[in-house]
Amino acid sequence: MFKPLAVAVSLGCAMLSSGASAYEYGEYAGQTLDRLINDYPGRYRGTASFEGATALMQAQLGYGYQTRRQDFTWAGNRSSQNVIASAPGQNSTYVVLGAHYDTYFGRPTLQGLDDNASGAAVLTEIARNLGGVALENGLEVVGFGAEEEGLRGSRAYVASLSDSQRANLLGMINLDSLITGDKMYAHAASNSVANPALGAYRDQLLRIAQEMNIPLFTNPGLNPAYPAGTGCCSDGESFKDLNVPVLFIEATNWELGELDGYEQTDNPAIPGGSTWHDPAEDNQQVLTNAFGQQRIDQRLSDFSRLLTRLVLELTNADLLAATASGGAMARQMEDQLQRQHQALTRLHDRRWLSLLDASRAVGSFDGEVGVEGEVSPDSGFDAPGNPESKRVGVYGVGDYRLNEALTVGASLSFQRSRDSLDHGGRIEGDAWQAGLFALLNDGGPQWLAGELSAGHTRFDSKRSVYIQASNGPVLLDQRLSGDTSAWFWGARVDGGYDFSFGALKTGPVAGLDYMHYRIDDFHEDESLRTALGYEKQNYDALEASLGWRLHGSVGLGANMALQPYASVRWVRELADGRLDEIDLTSNADGRVRVADMGSVDKDFGRAQLGAQLMFTEQLGVFAEVNSRFAHSEGNQAGYSLGVQWQF
Numbered sequence: 001m002f003k004p005l006a007v008a009v010s011l012g013c014a015m016l017s018s019g020a021s022a023y024e025y026g027e028y029a030g031q032t033l034d035r036l037i038n039d040y041p042g043r044y045r046g047t048a049s050f051e052g053a054t055a056l057m058q059a060q061l062g063y064g065y066q067t068r069r070q071d072f073t074w075a076g077n078r079s080s081q082n083v084i085a086s087a088p089g090q091n092s093t094y095v096v097l098g099a100h101y102d103t104y105f106g107r108p109t110l111q112g113l114d115d116n117a118s119g120a121a122v123l124t125e126i127a128r129n130l131g132g133v134a135l136e137n138g139l140e141v142v143g144f145g146a147e148e149e150g151l152r153g154s155r156a157y158v159a160s161l162s163d164s165q166r167a168n169l170l171g172m173i174n175l176d177s178l179i180t181g182d183k184m185y186a187h188a189a190s191n192s193v194a195n196p197a198l199g200a201y202r203d204q205l206l207r208i209a210q211e212m213n214i215p216l217f218t219n220p221g222l223n224p225a226y227p228a229g230t231g232c233c234s235d236g237e238s239f240k241d242l243n244v245p246v247l248f249i250e251a252t253n254w255e256l257g258e259l260d261g262y263e264q265t266d267n268p269a270i271p272g273g274s275t276w277h278d279p280a281e282d283n284q285q286v287l288t289n290a291f292g293q294q295r296i297d298q299r300l301s302d303f304s305r306l307l308t309r310l311v312l313e314l315t316n317a318d319l320l321a322a323t324a325s326g327g328a329m330a331r332q333m334e335d336q337l338q339r340q341h342q343a344l345t346r347l348h349d350r351r352w353l354s355l356l357d358a359s360r361a362v363g364s365f366d367g368e369v370g371v372e373g374e375v376s377p378d379s380g381f382d383a384p385g386n387p388e389s390k391r392v393g394v395y396g397v398g399d400y401r402l403n404e405a406l407t408v409g410a411s412l413s414f415q416r417s418r419d420s421l422d423h424g425g426r427i428e429g430d431a432w433q434a435g436l437f438a439l440l441n442d443g444g445p446q447w448l449a450g451e452l453s454a455g456h457t458r459f460d461s462k463r464s465v466y467i468q469a470s471n472g473p474v475l476l477d478q479r480l481s482g483d484t485s486a487w488f489w490g491a492r493v494d495g496g497y498d499f500s501f502g503a504l505k506t507g508p509v510a511g512l513d514y515m516h517y518r519i520d521d522f523h524e525d526e527s528l529r530t531a532l533g534y535e536k537q538n539y540d541a542l543e544a545s546l547g548w549r550l551h552g553s554v555g556l557g558a559n560m561a562l563q564p565y566a567s568v569r570w571v572r573e574l575a576d577g578r579l580d581e582i583d584l585t586s587n588a589d590g591r592v593r594v595a596d597m598g599s600v601d602k603d604f605g606r607a608q609l610g611a612q613l614m615f616t617e618q619l620g621v622f623a624e625v626n627s628r629f630a631h632s633e634g635n636q637a638g639y640s641l642g643v644q645w646q647f
Contacts, residue, residue: 022472036056046191446495
């Protein structure tokens with residue numbers, strides 16, 4: 001007992017170690033291939049090599065999967081095993097990906113590099129690539145035993161399926177003999193001739209190959225016994241009667257010999273044109289001498305790239321990732337709209353402070369024009385995960401002193417915003433905003449201010465759909481563009497009481513700020529599967545705030561004045577705030593998937609610290625820091641700088 005246990009523990013540790021190391025396309029498959037052919041030649045039932053290969057396959061398929069072995073028997077006294085790795089999806093439906101790892105029976109020196117260590121190796125890499133990736137449709141990866149004795153392993157697997165498992169099976173992909181053949185092929189099963197829908201996987205993979213610029217072919221149909229686009233004669237055959245798409249993956253040459261795919265190559269280093277079942281030919285030395293190591297490495301990489309992408313699509317893992325990134329994009333649009341509105345409220349706040357700290361004659365009209373910019377970094381005081389945002393704007397504001405207590409005014413501003421999203425995505429918004437405001441103060445400590453505002457933003461977006469294998473290659477990296485418009489309007493009232501301490505005033509403040517937001521329909525321009533759209537969105541924000549502020553005006557001589565200000569407020573959101581989820585329609589299947597945008601934090605704080613420096617009575621600059629804190633989504637800070645000309 002001790003020795004087998006020690007061997008198993010050693011093998012498991014080795015596989016965990018290799019699984020944790022970084023790899024690129026083809027490298028993980030190469031590890032599996034090397035072990036299968038060099039450590040376990042002659043991998044057929046009843047041998048130590050088959051037992052060792054089974055343990056290897058189970059270990060290599062164990063990254064992010066539940067694995068098990070399936071025993072089966074036939075002809076009374078013959079037995080073998082399948083290795084099954086399962087990754088559940090959100091749905092009960094699933095896809096089967098399979099390859100046999102046994103070699104031809106009774107030939108103990110047969111390495112079987114082409115048939116079928118190559119297919120088994122790529123099988124383990126596809127599983128490794130997708131380990132831990134969220135799937136909508138489940139995935140079952142199967143290493144079949146005893147294929148060389150009449151497809152026994154795949155037949156046993158199909159026979160073991162329950163009625164519900166058969167009903168939920170979406171399709172099957174089979175990999176067999178990927179190196180010797182001159183060309184890479186993808187075929188549907190023969191029943192696809194009568195039912196073209198069963199050729200869907202083949203057509204989908206050919207489209208992917210064209211997109212990736214990888215040469216992939218299908219049977220040209222030169223032999224009437226094998227109709228164009230179809231293949232046969234491996235474990236995929238066992239699934240034909242289930243009436244689901246079956247995809248045969250192989251490398252051969254359907255334009256040689258009897259045009260049936262059994263003559264794999266016209267390479268003179270391969271006598272007879274095939275290496276199947278021949279220990280003297282289907283081995284590392286012969287195939288490396290004939291084709292070069294680069295051919296082996298390239299095939300493992302290309303098949304892994306193609307089939308990983310196909311399985312991503314068949315499991316809808318790409319659509320789940322697209323939904324998540326689409327939700328992040330929609331949420332960032334909402335955040336950008338809110339920041340644009342806050343920029344207008346801060347403009348009015350600064351104007352009110354200037355009016356409170358200065359004396360005005362009744363009937364006078366004053367105003368200012370200015371340029372300002374703001375940046376919210378993705379680091380510094382911010383919590384991790386907040387994207388970087390930048391904003392630049394121009395504005396004009398003017399007001400009229402109606403009487404000793406009331407000043408009324410209006411503003412017009414234009415802002416250009418740019419928010420960075422993950423992996424090169426971004427949202428750009430051009431916003432026009434207009435406001436009407438009033439300040440009620442007769443020179444005493446009490447004051448009351450209000451505003452009406454409205455705006456329109458034009459959004460241009462670039463969204464990234466990005467999936468990377470854990471410590472491995474990038475599986476999907478797409479950019480999708482779109483545009484939409486948004487409208488927003490609302491009202492705000494703010495008031496407080498100022499205690500005077502020389503040139504400074506300080507006291508409590510309270511406010512109520514209502515905004516209605518409407519984001520128009522959105523549809524991305526690309527025809528990619530991962531493109532999304534959504535219907536018109538409406539939501540409200542109603543913030544009640546209570547806090548304390550300080551402001552004043554300090555003369556510096558030579559007509560220069562410094563006007564510092566600071567405030568801290570506790571905010572309570574009384575309405576939606578923003579959407580916490582959004583329905584996104586997928587371009588791939590027209591289905592609506594719900595993206596969770598996170599619950600809205602109803603209680604948090606806002607703080608501000610700033611100063612206006614007037615160089616002359618007309619020319620000034622201002623700088624301020626605005627921060628959101630004690631928020632469930634983390635702190636968020638913005639740094640603003642502007643130049644203004646007063647008249």
